[in-house]
Amino acid sequence: MSETGTGSTSVDDAASWRDHEDVKQLKYRYLRTLDTKAWDDFEACFLPEATADYNGLVFADRAALVDYMRANLGEGLVTLHQVHHPEITIDGDDATARWYLQDKVVVAAFGFMLEGAAFYEDRYRRTPDGWRVAHTGYRRTYEATYNLADLPGFAIKGPGEHTHV
């Protein structure tokens, strides 16, 4: 990934914007369908042969990845995955991106809450149907966990509920 911008401009810049934008849309869809548990749409973000490595939690193909998420991130487990600071490089029909993740996981029934951050290093491939994830993985900068028994006044509502203030 390029560490310096040269400030040069070219006739390819407009096309380059479109590719960057399409790669971002793919990543946002991947994380939106993850956090909303829309597993069929989640699956469609990945190539069948896609691999993943979440700081040592490794998946050899898409089926293994999706099966794990379906089984482990069901109702009653709230997740937030938001990515920032995209550093995207397009190389023909391949692309790479670094992203700075912030994530949360709350499992109220187990009194468990996690907050963390990580740098993703992803690879994408352009297909006739648009960009798809070829590899996704991250390495943690930190990960904090809470015991919600320490916070008896803590309460969490799931999708669609709202405390008006």
Added chain:
Amino acid sequence: MSETGTGSTSVDDAASWRDHEDVKQLKYRYLRTLDTKAWDDFEACFLPEATADYNGLVFADRAALVDYMRANLGEGLVTLHQVHHPEITIDGDDATARWYLQDKVVVAAFGFMLEGAAFYEDRYRRTPDGWRVAHTGYRRTYEATYNLADLPGFAIKGPGEHTHV
């Protein structure tokens, strides 16, 4: 909103970038003026007939929206509204956008803290003075609340104060 990027490029891509950028600037200004309580500038982000629906907290026009914010988000109430993952579609002088919100509200005097997330679904309209919000609304993915009495060592400083570390 398009779920797949086609990877195609066109002579319209540069103009498209400008429109995306202008829509983003509007949303950032809307949330910056909200969190800094700059209510006149906040009001100027919206069409007079703009509507809002924050997960059931509904406003029929701009005046109702701005009056509510002025009355309920005054000094002593700290807010953070940061949006991520823009999924923007431009259609002539209309635009839509999905955003992934992370927000916080702290009312120290009431020992109250809220952390949540939501997906915005906004509509914008291009006017002679730039893009304006025609509708804004979101649906929560989750919302957590804390009783600060559980955290006797918690302290919060308002605008401009800083703990150097």
Added chain:
Amino acid sequence: MSETGTGSTSVDDAASWRDHEDVKQLKYRYLRTLDTKAWDDFEACFLPEATADYNGLVFADRAALVDYMRANLGEGLVTLHQVHHPEITIDGDDATARWYLQDKVVVAAFGFMLEGAAFYEDRYRRTPDGWRVAHTGYRRTYEATYNLADLPGFAIKGPGEHTHV
């Protein structure tokens, strides 16, 4: 910084996208090298004469800034600095940007955790080697601190560790 988008398009829009993108890459590199404590790469983001003002914590040049960060943000101190809502203006070889920061600092040994937000107002300069930071500074919207003694079940892992859920 422009408060309204005009919706106009021009032949310069593609070049403008490239400049915006290069400025963003600089800011992301600055914060990534800060949070990963890669001090040589951090230093390379700044002009030698760069100044900084973090809500009153002032540095007169790059050497003073980098020395402070090396001395005060060492191992055992976890930081997160993520910026959002870029409002970038390019003016030839100069640029300014406003960013909406969210940051965290955890010093487990001292039972200390900070969460805050701020608006950055940065200045950048284009050099033969790419854009560099000429001035960086922010003003807080809020800053909250926790005494981790209130959370006996709190635990934090450093870079690379992961709790699989």
